[in-house]
Amino acid sequence: MNKLNGQSLKNLLIKNARIIDPVNSIDEVMDLHVQSRKIVKWGKNLQSDDAETMEAKGLCLMPGLVDLHVHFREPGYEHKETIESGVQAAIAGGFVACVAMPNTRPACDNAQVVKYQMERANLLNFNLLPAGTLTQGREGKKISEMAEMKASGAVAVTDDGNWVVDSGVARRAYEYAATYGLPVMTHAEDPTISLNGVMNEGIVSTKLGLRGRPNASEDIATARDIELTRLCQCHLHVQHVSTRGAVDMIRRAKAEGLSVTAEATPHHIALTDTEFVKYDTFYKMNPPLRTEEDRLAVIKGLEDGTIDAIATDHAPHALEEKDLDIEKAPFGTIGLESAFGVVMTELYHGRKWKIGDVIRKLSVVPSEILKKTNLGRLKAGDHANFILVDLDLEWCFEQKDIYSKSMNSCFFGKKLKGKVLHTFVKGFQYTL
Amino acid sequence: MTAGVQWTRKDLLGLKDLSVDEIELILDTAKSFSEVSQRDVKKSPALRGKTVVNLFLEPSTRTRVSFELAEKRLSADAIGMASGGSSMTKGESLWDTIANIEALKVDIIVMRHGSSGAPHRVSNYTHCGIVNAGDGINEHPTQGLLDIFTLREIKGKIKGLKVVFVGDILHSRVARSNVWGLTKLGAEVVICGPKTLIPWGIEELGVKVVHDVKKAIDDADAVTLLRIQMERQNETLFPSIREYASTFGLTLQLFKRAKPDAILMHPGPVNRGVEIEGALADSSQSYILKQVTNGIAVRMAVLYLLSGALKNE
Numbered sequence: 001m002n003k004l005n006g007q008s009l010k011n012l013l014i015k016n017a018r019i020i021d022p023v024n025s026i027d028e029v030m031d032l033h034v035q036s037r038k039i040v041k042w043g044k045n046l047q048s049d050d051a052e053t054m055e056a057k058g059l060c061l062m063p064g065l066v067d068l069h070v071h072f073r074e075p076g077y078e079h080k081e082t083i084e085s086g087v088q089a090a091i092a093g094g095f096v097a098c099v100a101m102p103n104t105r106p107a108c109d110n111a112q113v114v115k116y117q118m119e120r121a122n123l124l125n126f127n128l129l130p131a132g133t134l135t136q137g138r139e140g141k142k143i144s145e146m147a148e149m150k151a152s153g154a155v156a157v158t159d160d161g162n163w164v165v166d167s168g169v170a171r172r173a174y175e176y177a178a179t180y181g182l183p184v185m186t187h188a189e190d191p192t193i194s195l196n197g198v199m200n201e202g203i204v205s206t207k208l209g210l211r212g213r214p215n216a217s218e219d220i221a222t223a224r225d226i227e228l229t230r231l232c233q234c235h236l237h238v239q240h241v242s243t244r245g246a247v248d249m250i251r252r253a254k255a256e257g258l259s260v261t262a263e264a265t266p267h268h269i270a271l272t273d274t275e276f277v278k279y280d281t282f283y284k285m286n287p288p289l290r291t292e293e294d295r296l297a298v299i300k301g302l303e304d305g306t307i308d309a310i311a312t313d314h315a316p317h318a319l320e321e322k323d324l325d326i327e328k329a330p331f332g333t334i335g336l337e338s339a340f341g342v343v344m345t346e347l348y349h350g351r352k353w354k355i356g357d358v359i360r361k362l363s364v365v366p367s368e369i370l371k372k373t374n375l376g377r378l379k380a381g382d383h384a385n386f387i388l389v390d391l392d393l394e395w396c397f398e399q400k401d402i403y404s405k406s407m408n409s410c411f412f413g414k415k416l417k418g419k420v421l422h423t424f425v426k427g428f429q430y431t432l
Numbered sequence: 433m434t435a436g437v438q439w440t441r442k443d444l445l446g447l448k449d450l451s452v453d454e455i456e457l458i459l460d461t462a463k464s465f466s467e468v469s470q471r472d473v474k475k476s477p478a479l480r481g482k483t484v485v486n487l488f489l490e491p492s493t494r495t496r497v498s499f500e501l502a503e504k505r506l507s508a509d510a511i512g513m514a515s516g517g518s519s520m521t522k523g524e525s526l527w528d529t530i531a532n533i534e535a536l537k538v539d540i541i542v543m544r545h546g547s548s549g550a551p552h553r554v555s556n557y558t559h560c561g562i563v564n565a566g567d568g569i570n571e572h573p574t575q576g577l578l579d580i581f582t583l584r585e586i587k588g589k590i591k592g593l594k595v596v597f598v599g600d601i602l603h604s605r606v607a608r609s610n611v612w613g614l615t616k617l618g619a620e621v622v623i624c625g626p627k628t629l630i631p632w633g634i635e636e637l638g639v640k641v642v643h644d645v646k647k648a649i650d651d652a653d654a655v656t657l658l659r660i661q662m663e664r665q666n667e668t669l670f671p672s673i674r675e676y677a678s679t680f681g682l683t684l685q686l687f688k689r690a691k692p693d694a695i696l697m698h699p700g701p702v703n704r705g706v707e708i709e710g711a712l713a714d715s716s717q718s719y720i721l722k723q724v725t726n727g728i729a730v731r732m733a734v735l736y737l738l739s740g741a742l743k744n745e
Contacts (some may be wrong), residue, residue, distance in 0.1 A: 047560025124454075194665060206631040207448070209548040209608055279549025323525055325547035327568075 002403045004091055006125065009034045010382060013048050015420030017056035017388060021063060022356040022364055034384045037427020041380050062359050063376050064096025064385040064425065065340065066366035068185075068263050069239055069311035071332070072098070072128075074162035075116065076105025081316040081405045083120040083128065086336075089314065089404035090126070093336040093431050094420035095361060096385040097127035097367070097375050098314075099185075101160045102138070109133040118153045125426045127385070129155040129370060131185060134173045140164040143173045144418055150180045155370050156237065158185035161286070161331075163221055165191065169294040172227055178234035183261070183369060185237045186225050187285060188246065193217035200288040200325050201274040208276060210326065211290055219245035226253045229260055229368035237369060238262040240313050244297035251306040261369050263311040264298045266342040267333055267410050271295075275410070281322045282410050285315070286331035299351070300359060309369065310361045312339045316406030333410040338397050340389065342411060344418025348391070355391065384429075388422040395419055441739040443555045443562040446571035447612035457579050458733050462476050465727035468505055479508035485533050488565070489515040489526075494700055494724065495565050495575070499542050499670055502731035508540075508739075530554045530706040540738055541680040542627070543567075561738040563731075569603045576609025582723050583654055586695055591618035596625040596648050597688075598680055599707050601656030602631050602669070603736065606699045607658055611637055624648035625680060628669040645680050652690040656697040657682055657707045673706055683709040687717065695719045706726050 014032045019042055021027075021302055031046035032039065072086035083100075090098050100117060102108030108117065116131045121128030132149035136142045138159045142144075157177050163186065164170040177184050194213040199205050201212020208403040223237060226249055227235040238250055241262050254261045266286065272292050275283045283289060315332025322329050331339075341364060347353040366377030374382050397411045422432045437453040447455065469478050485501045489495050495511070503510035513533075524666055526545075533541055540561040544552045548568030555562045566572040584590055601607045601623050611634070614621050621639040622632060635641055642648040649655050660676060687696065696718045704710040709715050713720060 201632050203633040203636050205639070209568060210568070210607060212632065279552050320525065323527060324656070325545075326549055327547055327584050 001085070002088070002092070002400070003018070003113045004088055004403065004430045004432070006425070006430050009037050009427050009429055010103050010177060011035050011048070011051040012429070013053045013094055014049040014056050014061065014074065014388070014425070015045060015053055016059035017059050019061045019378070020355055020359060021378045023164040023389065027356065032091040034427065036382055039378060039380050039382055039384055040266065042378065045219050046165045058391055059388045059421065060355070061386055061388050064387050064423065065362045066370070066375050067095045067098040067312050067314070067336065068100040068237070068309055068366045069430070070100055070314040071316065072100045072337065073105065074104060074120065074201050075315060078316050083117060084124060085403070085405040086316070087121065087124050087128070087315070088400070089125045089334065089336040091423045091425055092401070092403040092432060093338070093425050094340045094387040094389065094425065095336060096425045097129060098386045099129045099131050099155060099370070102131050102133045103160050104157065104236065105394065107133050107138050109138070109144045109146065110120060111152040111248045114149050114152040114154045116330045125428050127426065131158050133157065134159045134164060134177065134184065135169065138162045139167055140169055143176050146177055146180055146182055146233055147180070148311040150182055155184070155372070156183040156185050158187070158239070160187050160239070163187055163189050167228070171232060172226050174232040177264070178232055178259065183235040185239050186221070187239050188202070188221035188225055189217055190221045192311050193220065196327065198284055199276050200290045202273060202291055204273045204276060209274070215243040215245055215290065215294070216288055217251070218243045218297070221248040226250070226258065226260060227287045229258050233259070235261070236261045240265045240268065240311070241298060241301065241307055242268045242290050242294060244294050247297045247306055251301065251304070252304060262301070262306065263309040264302055264307045265311060265313045266335055266339045268295065268308070269302070270342050270346050272409060279326055281324070281326055281329040282328065282333060284329055284331055284407050285410070309366045310339070310343055311366070312336050314404070316404050317408050318406060319332065319408070322408050332408065333406055334402070334404045334406055337401050337403060338409060338414070338416070339396065340420050341416030341418055344391065344415070345416045349417050383426045383427065384424040386419050386424050389418065389420050391418050393417070393419040442733050442738060443551070444573055444738060445552050445564045446554060446573050447576050448571065452616050454562050455580070455616065457575070457583060458577055458730065458737065460579055460739070461733035461737060462577070462726070463600045465732040466726065468732065469725070470726055473533070474530065475504050476505060476506060476528055479506035479739055481505070482539045482739050483537065484510045484542060484735065485510045485538050486510060486512045487511070487529070487533070490546040490566070492544050492546050495544065498563060498724070498727040499731050500714050502728050502735060504730055505728065506735060507521070508735065514559045514562055521569050526550065526554060527557060530558050534558050534560050539742055540735060551683060559598070561742050563734060563738065568605065570605050571609045572605040573609050574727070575606045575729050576613045576725045576732055578723055578727040579610055579656065579697055579699070579736070580613050580717055582697065582726050583695070585726070586719065587653060588620055590614065593742065594620045594622065594651060595655040595657045596622045596624060596652045597658060598645055598648065598655065598682060600629045600660045601625050601634070602629045603657065603661040604658045615639065621646050622652070626670055635648045645682070646686065646689060649686065649690045652694050654695045655682065655690060656699070658699070659701065659703050659707055673708045675720040677706050680705055681709065682712060684712045684715060687712055697721070
């Protein structure tokens with residue numbers, strides 16, 4: 001397995017990097033000085049007699065990426081991923097902070113599991129931000145101990161893959177979460193409609209002889225959750241939006257002033273259900289890859305601000321699990337290592353986005369959604385949490401680029417443009 | 433008709449991927465093999481020395497028996513493997529099972545699997561030829577071919593015929609293979625059933641969807657009935673067998689709406705009194721047993737062509 005080793009920064013002067021920070025309105029070639037793992041200052045022609053210098057001409061220095069949606073599988077599913085291997089994958093992808101989903105075993109539905117995850121990540125010097133469950137055991141019946149989880153460091157609540165079907169329970173859980181200012185992250189999908197579908201329901205599923213999950217299962221769930229947001233006055237964060245219908249509803253909810261935010265994944269930005277033609281379970285994810293029309297609606301949603309953030313939904317699974325029959329293979333693709341390259345390829349190079357907008361979706365806004373203002377921007381006196389990237393480096397995503405314990409990527413063989421070369425997390429430098 | 437067309441595939445995964453020439457090559461080859469089963473000594477040496485494994489990971493009687501007879505009549509060494517008696521019940525993965533079969537120096541694997549795409553997935557990982565004997569709800573190519581073969585044998589052509597499928601299209605791999613094959617060969621294909629049993633957007637494959645069974649079979653040249661696949665249903669798709677039988681069940685009386693020389697087909701197993709009235713199944717227009725007989729010739733043709741392609745590799 002690949003391994004990145006971090007080097008604690010004592011005294012480093014990064015020279016001639018194009019420093020980009022949308023929050024501080026910076027986009028200029030400058031130097032940046034880090035001492036004792038903390039940012040001292042940035043500016044033109046910085047001098048230091050004793051600092052080690054690093055030439056970064058041609059590279060961009062930007063705030064480290066923040067992922068609102070990862071599965072690190074610990075405790076309980078360590079054969080897929082551990083917090084350690086997940087953190088490795090995150091760092092390899094330029095992420096300095098990740099929100100870990102609570103579908104562990106036991107589920108992260110109490111303060112003890114939250115603390116356990118935080119402690120593991122602290123030993124690794126990583127900003128792990130656990131999400132607790134909405135309901136106990138993710139069973140959709142009783143509200144979880146959210147107050148205690150929040151006090152222990154949980155940043156949000158969600159039952160993730162298990163949408164709370166009972167609207168009465170959901171209503172009370174969302175209200176309770178609102179009491180503590182915890183965002184409710186919703187995997188908006190009505191399982192009674194999705195049933196045993198393995199991919200998007202459409203002409204491709206008909207041609208392949210596979211059962212589908214129609215857009216309606218996501219649209220119906222999104223509609224209900226928006227109405228509950230109106231009722232409960234909570235902060236709803238819609239995860240991995242994949243349908244044009246959901247994008248429209250979120251757009252309207254925002255226009256009405258509801259506290260709704262949303263994320264989209266790199267794979268829903270880059271791929272469609274036609275990828276499924278070889279019955280390759282690496283393309284089996286939930287929500288499924290949709291049609292081109294949906295893909296373009298998601299991108300439009302990102303561009304007009306309907307969708308606030310890009311999150312990976314990094315979902316590692318062991319190869320022997322993914323090798324099962326299509327119906328039995330688990331849903332999900334890993335995404336941390338490829339995310340920056342895919343987003344740069346599709347949006348910055350492909351659709352001529354400004355680099356500042358890429359950083360907003362991958363770093364600034366996610367940190368704001370989590371109210372973690374030490375992230376998503378450069379701050380003198382704070383830990384070095386930033387990345388050095390080459391915006392134009394062309395590379396092909398391959399197995400050797402994976403640091404996760406699992407290999408189930410839907411981006412193998414994909415030609416990418418834009419790559420993270422160094423990740424600085426909590427004052428430790430990792431070189432790819 | 434198919435002179436000059438050469439079979440180059442090591443696998444037969446579905447009719448979706450085949451060209452018109454390839455389909456016709458199989459049909460023509462089957463025609464010459466149908467004579468073998470008429471002989472006193474029902475044997476051709478074409479596959480002597482070849483080993484075929486029949487890997488049936490889902491219950492099957494007629495398809496399995498038909499393949500076994502086809503293999504034996506071609507003089508191949510045939511071995512059966514069913515899920516119940518295989519290591520797969522001990523947790524062995526499909527990939528390991530296939531690798532083990534390949535290590536036994538087997539030439540062709542005939543595979544029935546409950547998961548759509550399973551033969552497609554393993555075909556890339558083995559040198560053995562793979563014959564799809566039914567994968568999930570996706571395709572059942574040899575059944576589709578034998579249906580088309582039977583139709584062509586009786587009608588002398590496929591182009592321009594109105595062929596109707598009534599029943600559970602959603603779960604029917606037989607219907608899908610027929611749709612791919614018949615539309616390529618220029619038939620007018622009509623699909624009939626309640627909306628809940630019709631796959632999304634199937635019209636885009638060039639078929640017509642009609643929900644009224646009377647209208648569907650008007651002037652039909654052939655009608656194929658499909659049974660309700662209760663074993664694949666975990667949701668309510670129609671209210672009761674009784675209502676299904678009364679609205680979509682085909683009777684002798686109803687069948688008169690089709691052309692006078694129309695033929696009735698059914699891939700089996702037949703549920704008398706549900707999708708078909710017993711008297712209709714037994715009528716002179718019913719070619720259900722003819723299909724069964726033709727199945728052997730079509731499967732012989734497929735095995736023969738595949739083994740030839742394997743030799744060429």
